[in-house]
Amino acid sequence: LGFIKLLLGLRPEQELLVPAGLLSETDREEVDALLASVIEQSMEGIILFDSDGTIKYVNPAIRTITGHAPQEIIGQNISALEGAEVTGQFYRSIWDALSRGDERSGHFIQAGKGGEFYEIDATLWSILDSSGAVSNQAVLIRDVTHEVHLERQLRQAQRMEAIATLAGGIAHDFNNNLASIITCTEMARDDVPPESPLRELLDVVLKSSYRGRKLVKQILTFCCQGEQERQPVQVEPIINECLNLMRASFPTSISVHLHVEEKPGLIMADPTQIHQIIMNLITNAGHAMRIKGGTLDLSIENVGLDTAAVSGALDLPSGRYLKLTVKDTGHGMDASTMERIFDPFFTTKGHTEGTGLGLSVVHGIVRNHGGIITVSSKPGAGATFEIFLPRIEQAQQDQAKESPAPLPKGNERILFVDDEQDVVFAGKLMLERLGYQVVVGSDGLEALGIFREQPEAFDLVITDQTMPRMTGTELTRELMLIRPGIPVILCTGLGPMAEKALREEQDLAGIREIAMKPLDREEMAGIIRRVLSKSEEEQSVYGKDTDHR
Template sequence: MSLPSDSSQTRDAMYEKIIGLGEKSIRKSYYPQLRKKLQELEHEIAEREQRELELRRSYESQEFLNKLLKRSMEPLPLKDLLEMALDGILAFSWFENKGSAGLFLEGMEPGVLCLKQLRQGPGLPGPMCDRVIPGHCLCGQAAETGKLVSSIHTVQDVPDHKHYCIPICIAQKTIGVICIALPMDHGLDTREEAFFGAIADTLAGIIQNYRVSEEKAQIEHQLLQMQKIEAIGSLTAGIAHDFNNLLTPILGYSEIALLELPESDPVTNYLSEVVKAACLSKDLVQQILAFSRQGEHELKPLKLHVVVEEALKLLRSTIPSTIEIINRVDASHDTIMADLTQIHQIIMNLCTNAYQAMKDTGGTLAVGLKTIRIDSESAKVEMLGLDPGAYQVLEVSDTGTGMNRTTMARIFDPYFTTKSVNEGTGLGLSVVLGIVKCHGGDINVYSEPGQGTTFRVYLPCVSTVMDKDPIPAPAAGGHEHVMVVDDEQAIAQMMASMLSSKGYTVTGFTTSSEALEWFRDNAPHVSLVITDMTMPGMTGAQLALQLRKIKQDIPMILCTGFSDLINEQKSKAHGFTRFLMKPIIMNTLCQTVRDVLDTRPG
C-alpha cells in the first residue's frame, strides 16, 4: 500500500490527532487526582500559616508577659505597670492599635471596682462608666462570675464593637476586670481568650505582690512608730522621776518656810504662790506619766469648764499670735465623771490639730462648751451612739484647710496622718476617740475642703454634786523615831525637817548600805522607816527585805518619784505599809506617818 503524495502532512495530522486523543485520555484519567493534590497542598499551606500565626502570637504574648514580670521586679508604682499592661495589649500585631482598653480595680467603696487606667482607640468607645458593680453590665458579669465574657456590644449613640471582659482574680475573689473593645471586623476566638486569661493571672500575681509589699511597709512603719512611742514613754517616765525629785524639796522647803514665818510677813504670799505652782507642776508630771502610760487613771466628779479654761491659758502661750483664740465656754454647774489628765489630753490634742491646720495661713480657733439634752430623736439626727440624757459638748473648730470625705473616713484610724513625717504619729485622734468612748461619750466631726473643721465631743453629765474640797486639818505629830533613806540629800533633809517640826526624832541617810548598817545596831529604837525606791547599790525593795530580817514587824513607807519596777500594788507585796508619790505635801507626809504608827501591831 502506498501513501499519498502529501503523506508527510497526513502523517503529521494523524500524529496530532493521536497526541490530542492521548492528552484528552490522560486528562480524564489524572485530573481528579491532580485537583485533590492541589487542595491538599492549599490546606497544608493554610495550616502552616495558622501555626506560624499562633507561634507569632505565642511568642509576642510570652515576650510581653516576661517583660511585664521583669518590670514588676523593679521599684515601679503599680500605676506604671497597669499602664504598661494596657499599652502592651493594644500593641499586639493582631490588634494593631485598633482597640480601646480599660482596667478596673477594687477601690475605697466595698464591692465596687473603680476605673484605674484607660486607653482610648480611634473610633472606639472605652469603658462607658468609671465604676463596675458585680452583676451589672458585661464587666459586672465577669466580676460576679469570675469568668471571661465576650460579646458583640450595641449601645445607642456608640459605634458597634466587640467586647472582652476579663476578670482578675486572687484566691477565687475578683479584684479587678480588664475591659477591651475591638472593631466589629475583628473575630473573637478561644486562643485570644486563653492569652487574655494569662495576662489577667499575671496581673493578679503582680497586684498581690504589691499588696504584700505595702502591708509589709505599713507594718514596719507601725513597728517603728511603736518603738518611737516606747522610747518616748521611757524618756518621759525618766523625766517625771527626776522632775518629781526636783519638785519635792521646792514644795517641802516652801511649806517649812511658811511655818516659820508669821502670816503678816509679805514673803508669806510669795511662798504661797511657790507652793501653788509646785502643786500645779505635780499635776503636770501626772500628765507626763499618763502620756507614757505609766500613770493610773481614776474617774472623779469634774467640772469640765475649769479644765477647758486652764487648757486655754496654756494654749495661748504656745500658739502664735497669727491665730486668734475665741473662748465660748459657758460656766456650768454640770458635772462629768472623768479622769482629769485624759480630759486635758483630749482638749490639747484637738486644739493642737486645729492650730496645725492654720499654722501657715493663720485663722481662728474657737473652743466652746455647753450642756445639751439628747433624746432618742436628736441622737438619730446626730448619728451618735449615745443614750438619751444630758451631755456636756466640747466644741473645737478652726478655719483651716478642712478635709475631704476620704480623709474624714480615716482620721480615727491608728497611724493615719495627713501631716509630714516629723509632725505626727497618726495616733492622736485614735487615742482621743478611745478616751471619749471609755468615758461613755462620742465624737462628731464636720469638715469641708477649704471651710475648716469642727469636732464636737459629747461627755455624759452625772447627778453627783461636787462638794468643795475640805481644808485638811493639820496632821498630828509624835515622838517616835523615824529613819529616812533617800539618795537625794536635799529630799532626805527636807523630810527630816518636816517630821522634826512635828516632834519626831529623825535619822536620815543618803545610801542604803549606811542605813542598813546603822539599823543593825539601832533597830529596837526605830518605829518607822521611810525609803526611796530607786537608789544606787540597793533599791528600796531590797533594803526593805534586809530590814525585815533584822526587825520583822518594822512598818515601812515607800516614797518614790517614779519607778517602772514598782507601784502601789507591788509595794505591798514587798512588805511596805504605805505608798507615796513625790512630790509630797507636808501635811500628807505627816498624816501618813501618824496613820501608819497608830495602826502598827501591838
C-alpha cells in the same frame, strides 16, 4: 474568651502540667478553663505585655489593688504610663527592665485612682515560646499594704517599749527633783504672810510642780498602759488656763470667745488628760487660722441624750453629758480628711509641724472617759469639734466641794532614807514640821547600820526604792530580820509598771504601803498616820513587835 487564648499562648504546650497527648480535647478544654479561672480569680494582680511593651491583659485583681479598670490600661504601651506623677516610678521601672531584658522585682508605693496610697511588691519575668524566644512579659503584683502597716505597728510597739524604759529612768530623776521642789515650796508658802506678793509666786510654782508631776505620771501611764486616777473635775478653769497659755502664741488676728452655761456640771476625769484634750484642740484651731486669722469659739453646756443625739452622737448611752465645743474659722477639711483625722500618725501638717498623734490621743482619752468626739467641717468653712463627756451626780459634786481636813501630825520617831540630798533635806524638814522626830540615812547600807544600833528606837521607816548599794526592798528584808513587824513605807518614782512589780513582793518584804513620788505634804502625812495607826492596832491585839500579817 479571647484572654483565655492569650493566656494559653503564654507557655509552650510541653510546659503545661499535663502533656497534651494524655488528655482528650474535652479534658484539655477543662484544663484550659481551669487555668483561666485560676488567673482570673487570683488575689494577686497579673499584667501581660508583648515584646514591645503593649499591655495585652490584666486580671480583675489589678482593679482591686489599683482602682484602675482593665479597659483603662489594656492596649496602652507601658512607656506611655511612666509619665504619671506618682505611679510613674512603677511603670518606668518595668519599662527599663523590659528595655534591658532584665528580670527584676521591687517594692513600690503607688497612688490609687481615688488618691489613696497603697504598697505593692512586683515581680517581672519573661515568657518563652516553644522555640525558646521571648514572646511576652508578665508582672505579678501583690498588695502588701496591710503587711507593711503591721510591720510599722510592730516597730512602733518596739519603740514604745524602748521609750517606756527610757521614760522610767527619766521619771525617777525628775520625780526626785519635783519632790524637793514641792516640799520646799509648801513650807516656804507657810512662812509667807497671806498678803505677801511672794505667796502668789509660790502658788504658781506649786501649781506648775503639780502639773509636772501629773505629766510625768501620764507619760509613764501612756508608755506602760497603766490607769489614770480620776476625780470630779470642773472643765471651765482648765479651759481658762489653756487659753492663758496659748494666747501669747496666737497672732492678734485670732480672736477668742468662751461661752459657759450657768452652773455647768462636773465630770469624773483625770484633769491632766482633760488639759491635754483642750490644748490639742486649741493648738490645732490656731494652726488652721495662723495665716488668715479668724475666730476661735469655745463653749461648755449641759446636755441630755436627746440633745446629744441631734448633734450626731448616736452611739452614746442614755444619761447626762457635758458638751465641750471648739470651733474655728480656719481653712477647714474635706470629707476624706475628716474620715482619717483621728487615725494615729495622720496629719495635714508638715513633717516639722506635727506628728499626727494629737487627735488620735484626744480620741482615745475621750473614749476612755466614756464619751465621744465628733467633727464637722467643709473646705474654707472652718471646723467644729464637739466632745460629750458623762456628767457626775449631784452627790458627787457636793462631795467634791468639801473642805480639806487638817494635816494629821504625830510625834513618833522616823528613819528617813533617800540617796538624793535635796530630797533628804526637804523630807526631814517637812516631817519635823509635822511633829515627828527624824533620823536620816543617805542610802540603804547607812540606814541599815543606823537601825541595827537602835532597832527599838524607831516607830517607822520611810525609804526610797532605787538607791546605790542596796534597794529599798532589800533594806526592808534586812530590817525585818532585825526587828520583825517594823512598819515600812516604800517610795518610788519609777511609774506604774515598777509599782505593780513592787506590790507583787510587798508582802514578802514586809512593806506596809507603796507611795508614788513625788508626794505633797498632805499625801505623805496621810500615809504616815494610816500606817502608824494600823501598826498600833496590831500591837494592841497581838503584842509588840510581832508580825501577824
